[in-house]
Amino acid sequence: MASLPKRIIKETEKLVSDPVPGITAEPHDDNLRYFQVTIEGPEQSPYEDGVFELELYLPDDYPMEAPKVRFLTRIYHPNIDRLGRICLDVLKTNWSPALQIRTVLLSIQALLASPNPNDPLANDVAEDWIKNEEGAKAKAREWTRSFAKKKPE
Amino acid sequence: MDHQITTASDFRNTSIPNLYQLDTLLRCHICKDFLKVPVLTPCGHTFCSLCIREHLNNQPSCPLCLFEFRESLLRSEFLVNEIIQCYTSLRPSLLNAIRVQRPVAATGADKISNSKDSSLIELVSEPENENSSAVDDDLQIVATSERKPAKRSMTDILPISSKSSKRNFTMFRSERIRKKSKPNEQMAQCPICEQFYPLKALEKTHLDECLTLQSLGKKPKPSINFLPDSKSHGKETPEPRLRTPELDRSPSDETSHVDKYLGSMANTERQRLPKINFTSMNQSQIKQKLSSLGLSTNGTRQILIKRYNHYEMLWNSNFCDSLEPVDEAELKRQLLSWDVSHNKPPQNANNNGGISKLMMMKNRGKSSYRKLLEDFKNDKFNRKGWIIMFRRDFARLIKEAKLKIKTVSPTDRDLGEQANKKDKGDSEQQVENIQEASWQRIEEDQEAAVSEKQAINEIILPNEDLTDADLSRELMDMNEGDKDPPGSD
Numbered sequence: 208m209a210s211l212p213k214r215i216i217k218e219t220e221k222l223v224s225d226p227v228p229g230i231t232a233e234p235h236d237d238n239l240r241y242f243q244v245t246i247e248g249p250e251q252s253p254y255e256d257g258v259f260e261l262e263l264y265l266p267d268d269y270p271m272e273a274p275k276v277r278f279l280t281r282i283y284h285p286n287i288d289r290l291g292r293i294c295l296d297v298l299k300t301n302w303s304p305a306l307q308i309r310t311v312l313l314s315i316q317a318l319l320a321s322p323n324p325n326d327p328l329a330n331d332v333a334e335d336w337i338k339n340e341e342g343a344k345a346k347a348r349e350w351t352r353s354f355a356k357k358k359p360e
Numbered sequence: 361m362d363h364q365i366t367t368a369s370d371f372r373n374t375s376i377p378n379l380y381q382l383d384t385l386l387r388c389h390i391c392k393d394f395l396k397v398p399v400l401t402p403c404g405h406t407f408c409s410l411c412i413r414e415h416l417n418n419q420p421s422c423p424l425c426l427f428e429f430r431e432s433l434l435r436s437e438f439l440v441n442e443i444i445q446c447y448t449s450l451r452p453s454l455l456n457a458i459r460v461q462r463p464v465a466a467t468g469a470d471k472i473s474n475s476k477d478s479s480l481i482e483l484v485s486e487p488e489n490e491n492s493s494a495v496d497d498d499l500q501i502v503a504t505s506e507r508k509p510a511k512r513s514m515t516d517i518l519p520i521s522s523k524s525s526k527r528n529f530t531m532f533r534s535e536r537i538r539k540k541s542k543p544n545e546q547m548a549q550c551p552i553c554e555q556f557y558p559l560k561a562l563e564k565t566h567l568d569e570c571l572t573l574q575s576l577g578k579k580p581k582p583s584i585n586f587l588p589d590s591k592s593h594g595k596e597t598p599e600p601r602l603r604t605p606e607l608d609r610s611p612s613d614e615t616s617h618v619d620k621y622l623g624s625m626a627n628t629e630r631q632r633l634p635k636i637n638f639t640s641m642n643q644s645q646i647k648q649k650l651s652s653l654g655l656s657t658n659g660t661r662q663i664l665i666k667r668y669n670h671y672e673m674l675w676n677s678n679f680c681d682s683l684e685p686v687d688e689a690e691l692k693r694q695l696l697s698w699d700v701s702h703n704k705p706p707q708n709a710n711n712n713g714g715i716s717k718l719m720m721m722k723n724r725g726k727s728s729y730r731k732l733l734e735d736f737k738n739d740k741f742n743r744k745g746w747i748i749m750f751r752r753d754f755a756r757l758i759k760e761a762k763l764k765i766k767t768v769s770p771t772d773r774d775l776g777e778q779a780n781k782k783d784k785g786d787s788e789q790q791v792e793n794i795q796e797a798s799w800q801r802i803e804e805d806q807e808a809a810v811s812e813k814q815a816i817n818e819i820i821l822p823n824e825d826l827t828d829a830d831l832s833r834e835l836m837d838m839n840e841g842d843k844d845p846p847g848s849d
Binding site: 214216217220224267271272301303304305 | 389
């Protein structure tokens with residue numbers, strides 16, 4: 208309802224004109240607060256060959272309120288649950304209006320590179336991760352192969 | 361200017377791309393725009409007053425370093441404020457000045473051979489002496505006849521605002537002049553001030569002047585003294601780099617920011633509004649608080665609290681931080697427009713006068729409605745347009761209202777007094793409604809400056825408290841008000 212704040216326009220422009228390597232974010236035609244995001248799995252992680260789809264929504268109070276981000280692609284990760292919700296401090300308590308879409312997506316990419324099973328969202332995955340890290344990583348790799356898109360060469 | 365979206369990357373295609381750093385530093389990290397009424401946090405970071413206050417309403421910590429502090433510790437930064445105002449006023453011409461360099465260097469093939477890069481910029485800034493010599497005028501004619509294609513190619517390369525086009529023209533012209541004059545005019549560098557001058561002029565007058573100035577201990581600044589004397593090309597005027605025509609035209613601009621800074625003082629006239637702990641207050645106390653400030657008391661408890669907090673933010677930012685505070689009426693209008701965009705009217709499907717219906721009117725041409733609503737926030741609000749657009753609905757509402765209250769006389773004040781004097785009405789409920797409405801009216805009349813816009817706003821922002829009678833009353837007022845020109849505008 209409220210008109211689009213300048214800040215969102217600027218961020219969108221920047222994302223399109225100067226994209227972060229390995230990350231794309233495009234606003235939806237009908238709703239400029241809704242972004243379709245893809246993140247490439249970071250190298251040397253179990254997710255490295257996959258491209259993951261996410262959705263990002265900027266609430267009315269953005270930037271006073273954190274953007275809402277969710278994985279659309281299924282992923283085997285201790286901090287991301289079956290519904291794709293993400294356990295990340297900057298999306299919750301540590302949100303600050305000085306952060307922006309770009310930094311949030313970078314944090315998510317970093318989360319893929321270094322899962323944190325000690326602060327889990329998906330308990331079963333986290334347990335698996337702690338008990339048998341290699342096995343869990345193998346499973347994550349397998350899920351990446353079957354659910355995520357192939358990274359373009 | 362305000363509606364233009366500028367980013368630091370504007371400097372990418374200039375000769376000094378590193379200026380993007382300066383551009384970035386002068387922006388607020390919350391709104392990403394140039395700092396507006398900057399304030400300093402106790403942890404040393406700077407934000408727009410409104411941005412940081414809004415953030416502190418949610419979370420009492422610095423957005424950059426998460427240092428926790430209270431709102432009352434914010435201090436305004438007068439210096440930064442002036443720096444930014446100065447910078448933003450210079451920015452367009454600065455951008456133009458350093459951006460034109462490249463395309464010109466590409467098109468003008470031969471001129472670089474005999475001049476340093478910097479002289480190009482010096483050329484740019486020197487429109488005053490256009491008519492100072494006859495030679496100049498002659499050349500102008502030559503230049504004008506050749507100007508068209510050149511100018512077109514310029515505009516193709518760059519988006520040039522109308523303001524700056526004259527300057528670009530000047531520059532091109534001087535370029536032509538230089539080309540023209542090259543064969544019979546030799547250039548030489550003055551050993552004292554190190555600027556280039558036509559050799560003759562240098563020998564005749566400039567050297568003497570430069571020497572005298574130097575012996576007087578002044579920095580040689582020959583431009584003004586030198587030009588009228590020389591019959592030839594003032595184009596070599598050594599103006600300081602990057603001085604822009606805008607500045608030349610109004611040198612007072614340069615000092616005014618300095619003066620403003622020196623004269624800046626914390627505003628102590630108005631008391632800051634306190635933060636209120638609403639948990640211990642009941643609804644009527646909150647309403648009382650709001651009405652004592654002259655604010656609308658419509659809406660749920662949550663909306664009331666939000667409205668106070670927002671007003672407190674606007675107030676403190678305006679009266680405590682801003683060097684040019686606006687008056688209360690303006691603040692209230694800002695609050696109203698915030699109300700419009702943030703507190704969506706609650707469901708009032710049973711309100712058969714259907715303001716929500718009125719709002720949702722899709723067949724009205726959404727865009728023009730949007731535009732009107734947009735303008736509602738500023739002075740340009742098109743009252744007539746609004747009334748014309750909803751004339752039929754107004755008429756219908758008024759008719760309905762009249763049917764309901766035909767037993768009572770139509771003017772508000774009379775109604776109020778009548779209702780006060782006689783406790784018994786024909787129908788008790790009706791009188792109650794009317795009483796409520798008229799009280800509201802009278803209160804609003806006291807707020808002469810806001811009343812009109814407020815009345816309109818209350819139409820836009822209806823809620824359960826508002827009865828049909830209230831509504832129609834507001835509408836009638838509006839129509840009446842339209843007949844006699846409003847004094848407040």
